[in-house]
Amino acid sequence: DADALAVLSDRSPSASPPGPTVLATPNLGEYRRWFQGTAEPTADEVSDRARLRGLTLLVKGATDWLSDGPRTVRNDHHHRAMTVGGMGDVLDGVLGGLLSQGIEPWVAGRLALYWVGEAGARAERHKGFGLLASDVIEEIPRSAIEALDGAPGTQA
Template identity: 35%
Template sequence: MTQTIDRDWLASHPLPSHGPGTDKNSRGRVLIAGGAEFVPGALRLTGEAALRAGAGKLQMATVRSVAMALGVLVPEAAMIALPGDDDGEIAASASETLIESLGRCDTMIFGPGMGRGDTVSALLRALLEEPHTERAIVLDAAAIAGAAGLAELTARHQGRVVMTPHFGEMSALTGRDVEEIEADPEGIARQVAQDYGGLVVLKSSATVIVTPDGASLGYSSDCTGLATGGSGDVLAGVIGGLMARGAEPLVAAAWGVWLHGEAGLRVEKTIGPMGFLARDLLIEIPRLMAE
């Protein structure tokens, strides 16, 4: 039976508390890798969302040609400049740098702003090779398709990999038609969660979250304005930021989905039901948590 994510559920599954004397390291370190020469802004949305969710430190890794501009745009983040290929995407040779940076973070978010291709899968394979019981990984956007065939590697991370596909990305991961996924989103999400040994957040107007053992949660805000470019980048950042703070994957995913949806409803009232931007959601995240 699918439980509804509401204020009662959230109250019984609170986020980690950070009281007086907390330093930025104890609030968690997030590494976000992705972006490309033509889509550098996705990491800005994901990075700021992680910080708005309460993470203490942020590193962003992207192609060298846009790293400086992104660093100026997000001055709170440390930048990691990666080699790029002829298409302006992160090159396969970036794996060594990313693996080194992975060792200094609590949560990694991989995929926002990247184009699909064999390089994504190769990078992901390298990043998943060494599991760590205290590190969580969010796979978003292009990383979803890149995870196809890597179920054995993700399962080694003991449920600490969170995948955040929409229907199109789930189709690329599973090879199933979008129409088939639309007909049974919970069932297909449950199968993927079991096969990959990770938590699946299948995004739609009615989002479903499924754990590897088959438990499921659901949330629907019926907020049409959330169907906009960059909205998923924000959600990935919130979930990653909450896990960096110490929230377990299911708690972080449920809170992230709820905060994202409720932020949309807030912005809908102040700006309008259509036409608000993904970045308009960001300021509402800490306000909602404070309540």
């Protein structure tokens, strides 16, 4: 949320970090304002900023970046039809649900990015480019179940 990012941006980078359980999810515009940047983020940049701030950072855009400092991943697993209002809220809702279950931010970020990306691809196949964020929400349970069915240790 932009207001929460404003509070974090007022903190000096040398201030005591908020802790590893904090997950910041700026979109690209918010990220640029927070860090006074104009260029596309890079893996090293996102990693450094997450490490220096002492939090997990998920930058949302055409390419998403997730980093907790030592670990950084790039995510291109979404469909161009997903560039509609509310998609960031969908991702943040999935993240909130996972975090509320005690899942660490890094793992929650990986799961949410994949599940929402898969749900977006499914919704696009059914709705085409006219899809809404609510269409993606409807596909999230199927995407999560399908992903978990193929995970090691989940086969009956």
